[in-house]
Amino acid sequence: MANAEPLDAVVIGAGFAGLYMVYRLREDGFSVHGFERGDGVGGTWYWNRYPGARCDSEIMYYSFSFLSELEQEWPLTERYPGQPDILRYLEEVASRLDLRKDFTFGAEVTAAEYDEAAHLWTVRTAQGHVATARYVVTAVGCLSAANFPEFPGAERFQGLSLHTGNWPREPVDFTGKRVAVIGTGASGIQAIPVIAEQAAHLTVFQRTAQFTIPAENGPLDQDFVALWKQNYPEWRRRARHSLAGFPYTASVTYALEVSAAERRAAFEAAWGAGGFTFLSGTFRDLVMTEEANATAADFVRSKIDEIVRDPAVADMLKPRGFPIGTKRLPLDTNYYETFNRPNVSLVDLKQTPVTGLTATGITTSAGHHEVDVIVYATGFDALTGPLEGLGIRGRDGQTLKDVWAEGPRTYLGVAVPGFPNLFTITGPGSPSVLSNMPVSIEQHVEWIGDCLSWLRAEGAEVIEATEQATTAWTAHVQDVASHTLHPKAATWYMGANIPGKPRVFLPYIGGVGPYRDHCAKVAANGYEGFTTTGDQEGDDGARPGDHRAA
Numbered sequence: 441m442a443n444a445e446p447l448d449a450v451v452i453g454a455g456f457a458g459l460y461m462v463y464r465l466r467e468d469g470f471s472v473h474g475f476e477r478g479d480g481v482g483g484t485w486y487w488n489r490y491p492g493a494r495c496d497s498e499i500m501y502y503s504f505s506f507l508s509e510l511e512q513e514w515p516l517t518e519r520y521p522g523q524p525d526i527l528r529y530l531e532e533v534a535s536r537l538d539l540r541k542d543f544t545f546g547a548e549v550t551a552a553e554y555d556e557a558a559h560l561w562t563v564r565t566a567q568g569h570v571a572t573a574r575y576v577v578t579a580v581g582c583l584s585a586a587n588f589p590e591f592p593g594a595e596r597f598q599g600l601s602l603h604t605g606n607w608p609r610e611p612v613d614f615t616g617k618r619v620a621v622i623g624t625g626a627s628g629i630q631a632i633p634v635i636a637e638q639a640a641h642l643t644v645f646q647r648t649a650q651f652t653i654p655a656e657n658g659p660l661d662q663d664f665v666a667l668w669k670q671n672y673p674e675w676r677r678r679a680r681h682s683l684a685g686f687p688y689t690a691s692v693t694y695a696l697e698v699s700a701a702e703r704r705a706a707f708e709a710a711w712g713a714g715g716f717t718f719l720s721g722t723f724r725d726l727v728m729t730e731e732a733n734a735t736a737a738d739f740v741r742s743k744i745d746e747i748v749r750d751p752a753v754a755d756m757l758k759p760r761g762f763p764i765g766t767k768r769l770p771l772d773t774n775y776y777e778t779f780n781r782p783n784v785s786l787v788d789l790k791q792t793p794v795t796g797l798t799a800t801g802i803t804t805s806a807g808h809h810e811v812d813v814i815v816y817a818t819g820f821d822a823l824t825g826p827l828e829g830l831g832i833r834g835r836d837g838q839t840l841k842d843v844w845a846e847g848p849r850t851y852l853g854v855a856v857p858g859f860p861n862l863f864t865i866t867g868p869g870s871p872s873v874l875s876n877m878p879v880s881i882e883q884h885v886e887w888i889g890d891c892l893s894w895l896r897a898e899g900a901e902v903i904e905a906t907e908q909a910t911t912a913w914t915a916h917v918q919d920v921a922s923h924t925l926h927p928k929a930a931t932w933y934m935g936a937n938i939p940g941k942p943r944v945f946l947p948y949i950g951g952v953g954p955y956r957d958h959c960a961k962v963a964a965n966g967y968e969g970f971t972t973t974g975d976q977e978g979d980d981g982a983r984p985g986d987h988r989a990a
């Protein structure tokens with residue numbers, strides 16, 4: 441497409457965020473068009489089709505809250521929805537809301553440049569589309585830029601190479617194959633047990649042993665579902681005002697306040713129940729103090745000893761050197777059990793690093809592993825990667841990549857000074873990946889939608905975060921994180937999985953509910969911390985500081 445008249449907004453991405461943003465702006469009477477790199481809707485659930493791909497948020501609240509009819513009609517059959525179920529859900533949303541007509545698919549945005557005189561963005565795709573718009577809203581997700589480690593000789597490998605985050609549409613048949621999985625983060629931990637059931641042999645290449653908690657997935661009791669559906673508004677309300685977008689109450693007990701036996705009983709119960717409540721539902725301080733954390737970490741290590749029969753393998757699987765919960769806690773189905781299978785072996789890359797790839801496999805410092813397929817479960821350049829990949833240029837041609845060279849600076853995770861009229865849904869500095877994401881996505885979409893309606897009502901054309909508000913917010917994001925154990929761990933939350941990436945805590949850990957309240961206050965105070973400029977005749981450029989500065 442190439443629009444003759446500038447649009448009100450371009451939205452980039454067609455996952456949960458992009459679908460809702462386009463719908464919301466269209467309903468509010470704005471002209472809006474979306475660009476999506478994939479050939480269809482779904483985002484994460486379009487790309488991550490690897491065996492075992494599944495959501496770790498329970499199905500009852502991993503969905504939109506604004507579609508009350510669909511909410512009642514959508515079948516809730518399994519506790520955690522698998523990738524095909526979520527993709528079907530988002531396809532249904534796109535159909536019901538007739539959203540596909542407002543998107544161009546197979547369109548990868550490679551440039552978005554701001555014209556300061558015209559107050560317009562020009563967005564270009566690799567496929568040759570050009571669109572001009574007053575506003576650009578990025579809905580590119582936090583985990584959509586796949587990370588490939590740089591192994592010497594990677595191009596020499598003659599077998600099949602796959603990344604979990606960019607999986608083929610047709611299922612891959614591993615029958616009779618020798619498979620390597622590199623990486624044991626949340627995706628690897630889901631894929632490994634399923635691939636092991638099919639492959640002739642599976643070799644798992646582990647850089648960092650992980651704490652993982654049983655998901656305890658299974659069919660949902662339909663009486664429970666009926667009751668849940670009756671009370672949907674209340675569950676949604678609780679999720680919005682919770683710490684992490686989950687509708688459950690967090691524990692108020694400190695781990696060291698109770699006896700060792702009581703602690704063990706609490707961990708056993710949570711382990712048996714499955715899910716993230718292992719951390720939030722047992723004790724309130726597990727990710728706050730090292731002493732409390734050690735009790736949970738020791739418990740999981742003891743479970744590994746119970747489950748894994750070979751003591752040497754159990755030892756290799758035991759996470760050490762970082763607090764439990766500081767890496768994204770995976771939920772698993774038979775992960776540790778998989779290492780009891782005769783067709784599965786484990787390579788510890790800390791002991792024997794990869795030295796390179798050959799035509800037929802992977803060489804480590806201890807020898808060569810012949811394989812037919814390499815599955816890279818090596819995660820993502822999280823939060824900043826998808827945004828920096830858009831080729832965004834704001835005032836004076838500055839790029840996001842340049843202004844974020846020392847780490848992302850945002851106001852509320854939704855705006856960046858120097859980039860007027862640009863909004864970043866679940867951007868760095870917002871709760872995003874620390875939350876049940878549909879809750880955070882809806883909050884951002886609604887806040888941005890309200891903001892654009894307000895600008896229209898005010899007759900304002902340009903909105904931009906102030907330096908002052910951005911500096912204060914960015915410092916606040918780091919300050920809140922510094923009161924937790926997070927900065928002590930080398931994690932993708934800290935940018936540590938990408939060579940050269942600045943080490944700062946990327947999401948906002950102050951809590952979904954408090955963050956929502958803060959954003960609402962900013963809006964109620966006339967978008968405090970932003971400057972706006974009007975669209976008066978002859979206005980020849982934005983004038984930061986006009987009014988409503990922080």
Ligand SMILES: Cc1cc2nc3c(=O)[nH]c(=O)nc-3n(C[C@H](O)[C@H](O)[C@H](O)COP(=O)(O)OP(=O)(O)OC[C@H]3O[C@@H](n4cnc5c(N)ncnc54)[C@H](O)[C@@H]3O)c2cc1C
Nearest residue numbers: 453455456457477483484495496497548549580581876877
């Ligand atoms: C394996 C996996 C498991 C997850 N499990 C959970 C979970 O249990 N609970 C939870 O809350 N969240 C989970 N998440 C996070 C998940 O990403 C969010 O829940 C949600 O799907 C994000 O939606 P989104 O629309 O913001 O982004 P995405 O779904 O990532 O969509 C972004 C879209 O933008 C497109 N895009 C990116 N760059 C460009 C470009 N340059 N041009 C055009 N299009 C572009 C992408 O193709 C993609 O389709 C998981 C993520 C992964 C990868």
